[in-house]
Amino acid sequence: MAIYEAAFGFGLVSMSVIALAAVGFTMQFGITNMINLAYGEVMITSAYVAYYLDRAGISIWLGMIAGGLFGAVFSFALNRIVYAPFQRKGTSNLGMVIVSLAISLMLANALLPIVTYNSVSYSEHTGSIVRLGGLVVTINQMIIIGLAIVLMIGIHALLRYTRLGKAMRATAANPTLARNCGIPTQRVIDMVWLITGGLCGVAGVVAALNSDSFAIASGAGFLITALAAAVLGGAGQPYGAMIGAVIIGLITELSAATWSAEYKEVVAFGILVLVMVLRPQGLLARRGALAAAG
Amino acid sequence: MNTFYATNLLVYAGVDIIACIALNLQFGVSGITNFAFIVFQAAGAYAASVLSMPPDSNPDYSFQLYVGGFQLPFPLPWIGGALAGGLVAIPVGLVVLRKLRSDYQAIALLVTSIIANTVITNARPLLNGAAGLALVPQPLQDQIDPRSDEYYYFYIALTAVCVGLVWFVAARIVNSPYGRTLRAMREHELAATALGKNPVELKMTIFIVGGVIAGLSGAILVDFITAWAPSVWLYPETIILFAAIIVGGRGNNVGAILGALLVPVGLEEVTRQLIQMDIGPPNLIPALEWILIGLFILGFLWFRPEGVRPEPRHVFRGGPDVGEVEHGRLA
Numbered sequence: 001m002a003i004y005e006a007a008f009g010f011g012l013v014s015m016s017v018i019a020l021a022a023v024g025f026t027m028q029f030g031i032t033n034m035i036n037l038a039y040g041e042v043m044i045t046s047a048y049v050a051y052y053l054d055r056a057g058i059s060i061w062l063g064m065i066a067g068g069l070f071g072a073v074f075s076f077a078l079n080r081i082v083y084a085p086f087q088r089k090g091t092s093n094l095g096m097v098i099v100s101l102a103i104s105l106m107l108a109n110a111l112l113p114i115v116t117y118n119s120v121s122y123s124e125h126t127g128s129i130v131r132l133g134g135l136v137v138t139i140n141q142m143i144i145i146g147l148a149i150v151l152m153i154g155i156h157a158l159l160r161y162t163r164l165g166k167a168m169r170a171t172a173a174n175p176t177l178a179r180n181c182g183i184p185t186q187r188v189i190d191m192v193w194l195i196t197g198g199l200c201g202v203a204g205v206v207a208a209l210n211s212d213s214f215a216i217a218s219g220a221g222f223l224i225t226a227l228a229a230a231v232l233g234g235a236g237q238p239y240g241a242m243i244g245a246v247i248i249g250l251i252t253e254l255s256a257a258t259w260s261a262e263y264k265e266v267v268a269f270g271i272l273v274l275v276m277v278l279r280p281q282g283l284l285a286r287r288g289a290l291a292a293a294g
Numbered sequence: 295m296n297t298f299y300a301t302n303l304l305v306y307a308g309v310d311i312i313a314c315i316a317l318n319l320q321f322g323v324s325g326i327t328n329f330a331f332i333v334f335q336a337a338g339a340y341a342a343s344v345l346s347m348p349p350d351s352n353p354d355y356s357f358q359l360y361v362g363g364f365q366l367p368f369p370l371p372w373i374g375g376a377l378a379g380g381l382v383a384i385p386v387g388l389v390v391l392r393k394l395r396s397d398y399q400a401i402a403l404l405v406t407s408i409i410a411n412t413v414i415t416n417a418r419p420l421l422n423g424a425a426g427l428a429l430v431p432q433p434l435q436d437q438i439d440p441r442s443d444e445y446y447y448f449y450i451a452l453t454a455v456c457v458g459l460v461w462f463v464a465a466r467i468v469n470s471p472y473g474r475t476l477r478a479m480r481e482h483e484l485a486a487t488a489l490g491k492n493p494v495e496l497k498m499t500i501f502i503v504g505g506v507i508a509g510l511s512g513a514i515l516v517d518f519i520t521a522w523a524p525s526v527w528l529y530p531e532t533i534i535l536f537a538a539i540i541v542g543g544r545g546n547n548v549g550a551i552l553g554a555l556l557v558p559v560g561l562e563e564v565t566r567q568l569i570q571m572d573i574g575p576p577n578l579i580p581a582l583e584w585i586l587i588g589l590f591i592l593g594f595l596w597f598r599p600e601g602v603r604p605e606p607r608h609v610f611r612g613g614p615d616v617g618e619v620e621h622g623r624l625a
Contacts, residue, residue, distance in 0.1 A: 035397050093397040106588035109581040220408050262416045269409040280394055
């Protein structure tokens with residue numbers, strides 16, 4: 001039984017990490033209609049930003065903020081310089097997927113000569129151990145869980161109770177109509193990239209902190225788990241992504257405890273395939289915060 | 295330039311041309327963004343290997359673990375490789391090619407490619423895991439010495455025959471009524487469906503055909519380099535082929551060949567020369583190659599989405615009014 005309790009503890013951490021990543025990814029898709037396959041690489045780049053700060057002796061929590069800021073600015077620039085011009089040109093959704101994949105490849109390889117293929121880890125990546133009943137988690141993991149909860153509530157508040165959130169929902173539902181109603185959709189979309197990019201950066205640092213070590217190749221794995229959670233919950237639905245993260249986080253950790261840790265991503269992929277076959281619209285299609293009313 | 299070097303170049307060119315023609319049938323002609331293409335090539339390579347290798351209990355091969363080991367004579371492993379590519383395409387196609395949005399299909403295939411690689415890397419008893427297979431027997435190596443010039447010419451001829459065969463099949467497909475239906479589906483799936491065409495069936499067929507050709511290309515490659523491991527079929531390898539199709543001209547078989555010669559063959563060759571010059575940190579030049587491939591994709595999609603050799607306009611002369619038919623554009 002102990003192994004399942006431990007797995008549940010890891011599952012809590014895992015779902016926090018996945019939720020941070022998946023919510024940003026799914027919002028980019030829901031509001032700007034962009035499947036950003038470079039998301040995993042932006043995550044890993046942010047993780048490296050925090051890594052170099054960490055090596056310079058700066059606390060990992062400041063590094064996390066720096067990683068978030070980097071993710072925000074980078075994603076904003078990426079959209080302004082590459083994605084938005086291609087979209088304005090009328091490139092199809094499929095064309096945009098190819099564009100983002102090309103960006104992902106370029107980003108990974110721009111990073112490669114600097115960081116090399118070697119695995120690295122943060123200097124303080126465990127922290128002391130806390131026991132809660134049968135659960136064993138470290139202080140850092142507690143902070144990750146807390147951070148995820150706070151940020152998820154923040155996203156919820158943003159979408160539900162602020163003018164910006166309302167404008168985002170309107171832009172997601174129908175960009176042309178939103179623009180005609182006087183919503184500055186361009187500025188809204190800029191804000192979306194800043195916010196989701198920030199989530200992406202924080203998620204990258206958190207994911208790197210939560211794994212024993214990370215390397216340039218980890219980006220693809222980050223992307224797959226975020227993608228699986230987002231698709232499971234219904235692509236474009238932030239609440240769906242949160243539910244997806246909970247399910248995927250728990251199942252992958254349970255499978256790692258009972259089977260093999262190497263197959264975590266394979267399990268996430270299995271869930272992705274099942275969803276695509278059985279319910280391609282995802283769990284929360286047409287209901288979550290970004291769906292059209294009614 | 296010695297014979298081995300020239301053979302190397304020509305065989306790689308042949309393999310890339312075959313792969314690009316297959317991908318062009320899927321991506322260019324039918325609009326299926328097969329981001330898992332390299333998996334089918336790998337399936338062919340692995341199948342050809344285990345069909346021609348002795349069982350792993352053989353003392354010379356006991357340092358690796360794999361299933362099979364049938365020691366079949368020459369043409370059979372290649373045929374088996376092609377079949378394996380087609381067989382792998384069936385389950386993948388059944389899951390992915392259903393009524394999903396086309397960009398969903400693309401990411402599902404991309405994820406398939408990454409996961410297939412992870413599984414083969416970690417499941418060692420299946421195909422020797424990360425280390426991969428080595429000492430794959432070459433075709434007719436007991437009759438001609440594989441290190442002789444004659445053997446090189448023989449291998450080039452074999453590759454050329456396969457290129458010719460694949461070209462013939464692809465040309466027949468593109469110019470047939472079936473090819474026209476595929477293009478109709480690519481241009482407007484809903485309209486094609488309304489005319490009674492079944493898009494899932496059409497996509498499935500061309501997915502399997504492409505898988506067979508990809509499998510053959512893998513078989514040719516593995517028998518030439520005599521080794522195969524997960525590190526040679528990572529998903530970015532598919533992106534190179536996509537870059538080739540986009541540069542060469544989507545939907546045009548001549549464009550696919552041109553793209554194969556420009557991007558995988560040409561760029562690899564330039565990179566290799568540069569690596570020999572030994573500039574900068576060790577990873578710099580290969581990394582720059584990938585960045586260049588990304589820039590090719592972005593540049594062509596932005597400035598010339600139809601590629602160097604655009605798809606010929608298929609216009610029906612006898613029609614009442616052809617008008618301004620918007621044609622095959624990705625953008």
